[in-house]
Amino acid sequence: MQSDLIKLNQEGTPLFDLLKTICQKEIYSFHALPISSFGHSDILPFCGKEDVFLESTITDEAFDNFFFPKGVIRESQKLTAQIYNADRSFYITGGTSVANQIAITALYDKEDEILIDKNCHQSVHFHSHSQALGANVDYLCPDLIAEDGQLTAWSIEKLTNKVLSKQSEEAGYDLIILTAQSYEGLIYDIPAVLLHLLKAGVKTRKFFIDEAWGSLNYFSDDTRPYTVMNIDSIIEEYPNLEVVCTQSAHKSLFCLRQASLIHCKGGKELPYKIEVAKFRIHTTSPNYAILASLDLAQAYMRQYGNEMASYSRALVNTFKEEINSEPELALLHAESEVFQDHWHIHHDPTKVMLNVTSLGDSSVIKDKLLRENIFVKRILSNHLLLSFHIGINKEAVGALTRALVLISQPSVINRDIKINSISKTFIIPYPPGVPIVFPGDKINAEITQKIKQYEDSGMLVISA
Incomplete structure (x- = not known):
């Protein structure tokens, strides 16, 4: 029997075997999922990766009700709401695609007219067009284009004119759905955008904001003003406003894949609507390991969030200094400002667009980096997008610099x-x-x- 088990492990589990191999490799990921990054945090005493692989057959009766919690889940979600300045926060264990569906369902009323930012995640578009929702959808198309058409954004003039034009013809949009931050690190100043729309006479009072990449932005003074839940003064002036945002927590925090957050502000009935939508859409078998990782993540951010956000920015500066000090990398340069002439668009300082034209094709450089155990997910025509999330440490930055030097050598020699x-x-x-x-x-x-x-x-x- 033992020999059969060994044979099964060696020949019958190709997916498991590959995943185990990848996890055992010393790969530095400049993409997302800080908890999976190789090496230990330079800030945290431990990252908790080993602690969250917990599961139990004991659920609701002895634990808490996942959908309408009154015990430990509600207590943990309350702690999360505090650090994100939300009225209420909700844990999702099915990923942000599910969180987006829940948020839209909670805000949507039958026959509502919806305006959707065309750059929103596919889950927003799929759900809005689904038979379950059957919404009347219109699109906000990007009118700002950069980097060979691969980076796009919408101007505040385009958004305002689109909404006011709709109001002049009909009743206007009942729900507006926008993206807060792009994959490439473009951050919209959502509070300022909302205030601008409202001051311009926009009647819409329901807003859903996809803030998938924005969890860390709440922990640094240079990005906190642009975060979705930073709208206390606006809510005071417009008390009938309802704003919901979702965050793909695993992209920015120390928690497991598919860990997602929903935050809301305004409207006394809004939290209950979200709970009902969650009950309708989310699996009735939530992943308790993911829940535990979200609880650990809020504790880490409560104690170390500001420090880790600051340290991520320091590592970006360290990386820029290192490539500037290496003769072989003299032609490389990090670009961070796109659409800087538009007041409502800013840049995430933890995202670096590295121009690698002097080294060759960006897709080839990406593959070469992977051979050096450096993982980069996103490339543009001449750039690599590097995400200095809280899982990046000095060791990873040093490894990246050495890999780039190694890759540059053939080009320099010849x-x-x-x-x-x-x-x-x-x-x-x-x-x-x-x-x-x-x-x-x-x-x-x-x-x-x-x-x-x-x-x-x-x-x-x-x-x-």
Whole structure:
């Protein structure tokens, strides 16, 4: 029996085996999921990764009701609401796609007219168009474009005119759905946007904001003013306002994948509407390990949130200083300001767009970094997007810099190789160390293409 089990583990579990291998590798992720990053936090005494793999057959009766909690879940959610300045907060264990469905369902009334930011996550669009909702949907299309069309945003003029134009023709939009922050780190000043709309005479009083990437923004003075729940003064002036936001907590906090948060402000009945929508949509078998990780995450952020947010920004500066001090990386530069001429758009300082034009194609550089155990998820035509989340430490920054230096070496070594020139040196890919060009050979297009192929495959190509 024991030998059969061993055989099963070796040959019958391909998914498990690959996941175990990946988890055991020392991979530094400059994407998301801080809890999965290799290495220990430079701030936290421990990250709690091992503590949250908890599960029990004992649920509601001896624990708490997940949907209408009155015990420990409600107590923990209350602590979370305090640090996010929300009236109420809710834990979701099915990911932010489910959280978005719950938020929209809670705010939506039959026959409502909805305006949706076209850059919203797919889950917003799917649910709004679903038969279960059957909403009348209109779209806010981006009118600001940068980086070869890969970065887009909407102007405040476009949004305001769109909403007021609808009001002049009909009753207007009952619900407006916007994205607070893009994958690339563009942050809309949501409180200022809401106030601008209301002062302009917009009658809409229900707003849903997808703040998936914005959990950490609440813990630093340079981004806190732009956060969705920073609307106390607006609620005082417009008490019939209802604002709900969702956060993909696992992207920014030390919690497990699919851990998500819903926050709300305004409207006495709004929290109950969210609980009912949660009861209708969420699985009746919530993941208690994810719940526990959300509880740990709020405790970490309560005690260390400001410090970790500050440290993430310090590591960004450290990285910029390191690439500036490396001669091989002299042509690299970190770009952080896009659409800076628009007052309602800002940039997340923990997101770095690294221009890698001098090293080659960004998709090739991404693959080369992965071979050096550096994971980058998002690329643009000439850029890598690096997320310095709270799981990044000094060790990860050092590893990234060393990997970029290593990748740059072939390009630096061969910078004098020009097509149709006569080579004065041997040109040798290593391994295997066999010259492909000898002194006196003409370097034609075929040779330069071969050199590029060797470099793209990760080989060191030496001119000696």
